[in-house]
Amino acid sequence: GAVVSQHPSRVICKSGTSVKIECRSLDFQATTMFWYRQFPKQSLMLMATSNEGSKATYEQGVEKDKFLINHASLTLSTLTVTSAHPEDSSFYICSARDPGGLNIQYFGAGTRLSVL
Amino acid sequence: AQSVSQHNHHVILSEAASLELGCNYSYGGTVNLFWYVQYPGQHLQLLLKYFSGDPLVKGIKGFEAEFIKSKFSFNLRKPSVQWSDTAEYFCAVNAPGQAGTALIFGKGTTLSVSS
Numbered sequence: 001g002a003v004v005s006q007h008p009s010r011v012i013c014k015s016g017t018s019v020k021i022e023c024r025s026l027d028f029q030a031t032t033m034f035w036y037r038q039f040p041k042q043s044l045m046l047m048a049t050s051n052e053g054s055k056a057t058y059e060q061g062v063e064k065d066k067f068l069i070n071h072a073s074l075t076l077s078t079l080t081v082t083s084a085h086p087e088d089s090s091f092y093i094c095s096a097r098d099p100g101g102l103n104i105q106y107f108g109a110g111t112r113l114s115v116l
Numbered sequence: 117a118q119s120v121s122q123h124n125h126h127v128i129l130s131e132a133a134s135l136e137l138g139c140n141y142s143y144g145g146t147v148n149l150f151w152y153v154q155y156p157g158q159h160l161q162l163l164l165k166y167f168s169g170d171p172l173v174k175g176i177k178g179f180e181a182e183f184i185k186s187k188f189s190f191n192l193r194k195p196s197v198q199w200s201d202t203a204e205y206f207c208a209v210n211a212p213g214q215a216g217t218a219l220i221f222g223k224g225t226t227l228s229v230s231s
Binding site: 004006034036041042043044045046049093095103104105106107108109110 | 120125148150152158159160161162165167206210218219220221222223224
């Protein structure tokens with residue numbers, strides 16, 4: 001099956017610094033990728049839809065200047081948390097849409113971000 | 117707006133017991149329905165999906181789910197659980213025909229199976 005790699009799996013940073021998370025589709029090209037955020041014992045909440053070669057579409061309430069998304073190639077999307085604060089600590093998960101047109105998503109393993 | 121409701125937050129079963137996890141969605145149009153599983157320390161994996169056709173769908177590892185349109189439900193079942201089924205289970209929905217539409221997830225159900 002299709003594999004999505006997410007890196008890093010865990011990051012700890014100081015308040016005010018920026019953190020970049022990478023999401024790669026390893027064996028297929030993904031024109032559409034998604035970024036989710038998961039709070040403890042909560043569901044995955046969609047943050048944004050990332051489309052290759054165009055600007056990401058952000059969900060209501062998600063600050064696009066804080067969560068920068070870049071989808072510069074068909075196999076890589078990045079999420080940068082700028083000027084991170086403790087309230088940004090969370091589990092971030094990316095997914096890539098099936099390239100064959102099926103409405104299926106393949107998920108990365110997630111990134112645990114802890115902001116001190 | 118679409119939403120997904122999972123009724124059971126935490127289910128505890130003994131091995132060989134039968135499992136049914138409830139999932140209801142709210143959306144008036146045609147939907148695609150999914151169940152994902154997340155084993156401890158691992159990424160989300162697709163258990164099964166419903167797009168159209170037979171409302172009883174079979175997935176991996178002996179799981180099945182039934183789409184009941186009149187009840188807006190897509191409950192997950194397994195006749196006999198194993199210890200290795202211990203995981204977090206998420207029901208999800210999206211609307212087909214909308215290119216790139218993301219999934220709307222339920223809050224998840226934690227299944228703990230004791231041996």
